[in-house]
Amino acid sequence: MWKNKTLKLLFLFLTEIIFCDPPDPITDLKVVEVHFKQAKLSWSVPGSTNPVAVYQIRISTFNILSTEQEWAQNSSETGYPYRVIITTSSLPEGPTVVYTITGLSNGVGYYFAVKSSTATDANPDDNSLWSAIQSGSVYTERYALPQNSQPQQFSHIWPVHSVVVTSQTVIPFDWEDAVDTDVLYGDSLKYEFYWSTIPTLQTQTPPDLTLAQVVSNLTTSYVEIPTNYFLDNTTYYWRVKVVDSENAYKWSSGIFLGREPVFIINHTPEPPSSFTLVSPVNKSTTTSLVVFDWTDPTDPDPQDVIKYYLYISSQ
Ligand SMILES: [Ca+2]
Ligand SMILES: [Ca+2]
Numbered sequence: 291m292w293k294n295k296t297l298k299l300l301f302l303f304l305t306e307i308i309f310c311d312p313p314d315p316i317t318d319l320k321v322v323e324v325h326f327k328q329a330k331l332s333w334s335v336p337g338s339t340n341p342v343a344v345y346q347i348r349i350s351t352f353n354i355l356s357t358e359q360e361w362a363q364n365s366s367e368t369g370y371p372y373r374v375i376i377t378t379s380s381l382p383e384g385p386t387v388v389y390t391i392t393g394l395s396n397g398v399g400y401y402f403a404v405k406s407s408t409a410t411d412a413n414p415d416d417n418s419l420w421s422a423i424q425s426g427s428v429y430t431e432r433y434a435l436p437q438n439s440q441p442q443q444f445s446h447i448w449p450v451h452s453v454v455v456t457s458q459t460v461i462p463f464d465w466e467d468a469v470d471t472d473v474l475y476g477d478s479l480k481y482e483f484y485w486s487t488i489p490t491l492q493t494q495t496p497p498d499l500t501l502a503q504v505v506s507n508l509t510t511s512y513v514e515i516p517t518n519y520f521l522d523n524t525t526y527y528w529r530v531k532v533v534d535s536e537n538a539y540k541w542s543s544g545i546f547l548g549r550e551p552v553f554i555i556n557h558t559p560e561p562p563s564s565f566t567l568v569s570p571v572n573k574s575t576t577t578s579l580v581v582f583d584w585t586d587p588t589d590p591d592p593q594d595v596i597k598y599y600l601y602i603s604s605q
């Protein structure tokens with residue numbers, strides 16, 4: 291009886307030891323990709339008596355995490371969960387674990403450390419349940435500096451190159467989609483559309499916007515403006531500014547050959563001015579060549595072409 295009880299206690303004790311036996315330290319944590327507000331980490335599944343059930347990542351913005359003390363006193367910054375708990379059931383199986391930390395700030399450096407435990411509900415601060423930290427002062431592989439990149443330049447599609455716009459309802463302005471490599475990782479772009487009769491809007495970067503009109507917060511690379519916003523027989527210039535979610539921006543190319551953002555409005559067709567006949571004069575007599583001549587009229591419509599019809603009659 292006494293023997294049985296002792297054996298049972300010993301068994302329970304051993305079970306407890308095996309159960310609590312934390313996995314080996316993870317020694318190959320590294321940052322494999324850094325993007326807009328995020329970093330992808332990878333490490334190998336450590337050896338352990340029982341299967342690893344949970345990982346704990348800690349993050350610091352000011353200190354390398356390579357000792358147990360540093361692990362315990364990680365970043366004191368608030369506003370971001372500097373402890374991330376991941377259960378292995380939420381990860382794909384394999385010898386390597388890959389996990390992306392999102393919600394980071396661009397322009398801030400982050401140090402990472404990871405531990406594992408065999409107990410899913412392990413208290414994050416109970417060191418006896420967690421593997422030891424990866425020691426050593428070489429931390430460059432466990433460091434990430436997410437950054438925002440500027441949108442790239444783009445050009446105009448229509449109306450460009452001094453085309454005459456005759457629409458009487460709306461003018462459809464179209465330009466290329468701006469490229470920003472961060473968009474894949476959560477960045478977003480908005481456009482500001484400007485127009486003016488001042489040529490420097492086209493030729494200068496950044497342009498002088500003093501007399502320009504603007505439509506902001508466009509999420510498409512296209513906008514329609516009613517024709518009655520524009521004066522007839524007038525040359526206009528337009529430019530577009532693309533702004534990302536971190537306020538980095540780029541102006542559209544104002545001097546891209548063949549796509550200069552210049553157009554001329556002719557929403558109201560007008561006749562040529564009156565003109566007078568010069569030759570032959572009334573009741574004149576000629577014996578040789580008859581020369582017909584008249585004054586040159588003007589036409590207010592930009593780039594309009596004047597044709598003449600000459601009528602002759604004996605009646
Ligand atoms: Ca960006
Ligand atoms: Ca477009």
Ligand SMILES: [Ca+2]
Pocket residue numbers: 522523556557558559560590591592
């Ligand atoms: Ca006109």
Ligand SMILES: [Ca+2]
Pocket residue numbers: 559560561562589590591594
């Ligand atoms: Ca005309």
